[in-house]
Amino acid sequence: MSSKTLDTIKQVAIVGGVHGNEFSGIYLIKRYQAQPDLMTRASFNTETVWANPEAHYANKRYLHSDLNRQFKSLDLADMTLANYEQSRAKVLNAQLGPKGNARTDLVIDLHNTTSNMGACLILTQAGEFYNKMAAYVKMQMPEAIISRDEDHIAAQDHALMCTLGRYGVLVEVGPQSQSVLRQDILDLMHQMTQHILDFVQLYNTNTLPKLPKKTEAYRYLHSIKLPMNEQGERLGMVHKNIQDNDYQPINPSDPLFTLFDGTVLYYEGETTVYPTFINEAAYYDNNLAMSLNEKVIITLADD
Template identity: 85%
Template sequence: MDQIKQVAIVGGVHGNEFSGIYLVRQYLAQPEQVKRASFTTESVWANPEAHYANKRYLHSDLNRQFKNCDLANLALSNYEQSRAKVLNAQLGPKGNARTDLLIDLHNTTSNMGACLILTQSGPFYNQMAAYVKMMMPEAIISRDEDHFAAEDHALMCTLGRYGVLVEVGPQPQSVLRQDVLELMHRMTQHILDFVEHYNNGTLPVLPKETEAFRYLHSIKLPMNAQGERIGMVHKNVQDRDYQPIYPGDPIFTLFDGSEIPYDGDTVVYPTFINEAAYYDNNLAMSLNEKVLITLP
């Protein structure tokens, strides 16, 4: 039977996402909170220098540095690129990792609640999703490009043999909110409990179907030919992460007062709406489809 022997909980990949940093500090101070009988847990602060500078990153986004080809490229040597190689040596190496499960903790400025993001598919992930959703009904399950192989993913969680992200919001950058920290802690505890049950063969009866959302693509804010923004996210969409957008619904309001409707032909579900960290790329939101995770 597949066994999870080594778990890593990683916070602070982005220096201005405070919940993961403070939760890792809490776990380092009180390791009994993440201790389980069947596996060992280590807590890791990923990007301290960016936190000290009160920035998301110093040179490049650390959570985009973990493709196999980039980890092997010694010419990629700025702070975050070098830090990724250090973390790969500490927790990986990717593809043959000593870490069986990596739990990566993140905040979003968007109104997404507590999200379990799966970047891979398979029975282990499906059972985890069903367990977390059963224990925490308000949780959102997201399947983010889970059709790609781990080596093609740039995200840090793919360092582990298994890897997931815990994404919780809304929380402004460089701010700590008790409700958001508590949600992150609760979801992390449910994941650890799931692993303990999984190792021991004591999982409860899980629902056969679990609602989830699969990433489709991202859309940008309206811009003119000069690359200047000429509009904003429509007020009827703002803060309504995971709520349906129907064909023809307005999604942007232009500064001249006109509106731009959603021009797709199927219902979609927006996430990362107006995420502050994505404004440098003019990203407005990600669009998702609703799917079901099924267990045999």
């Protein structure tokens, strides 16, 4: 068992529907509202939040701007940012935050991706709590992917909704097409969310099992765009060897894109990278092809 926990998680929020056409999170919180015992643990209170209902009713990712990019502290304080999602971000900040002094100890933000990423736990910050959560979830769910994303960025500079809480994580599950439901994906989202809730209960009560000292994870490096001409027109697509192979290594000189004339473009980097959000439908408006990551190891300190 772990040494005594000085930190205590008292208030947890499970958030679905930040993006209106990502259905799993919306229907999972509906299930939890109907069956509250599924989200109830003895040592903390759990609430559910439907973040962007108007976008869902419109069957769109968002109405005016991506809600999950509106939560930098400076933007939350800027009253001139007042379109629907910018205003909705300020409402959520009042409800769950305020950011930097939040009443919510942990925000669990539920998302779908059209990419073949499986069940991913995305950590937005570094620290012992996150490291132990990653180790626990990976131990309970070996197929889970752990992403450290941009955990080196200060919380106030993060634009993601889950950074409203004192702690915040994303559960990102795919592949799932926009505006549909898939039982296997919804099951994975539920499974990972349950492991997170179980972890918090064990963390609060100092009853965590012995956790692995090292947990494999990935950290975001940068994103790359589809091949385009000077007019911004697409010239090609993700190479078939890359498609659906999220988190599989791309080595220097591996095929990366196929142009419409049949020409193959190769990865010109000097180190092996690991792609995520490959051909994510939501990112086509920016012509993003994929995100590239490095493999890292999360190491737990000795208790």
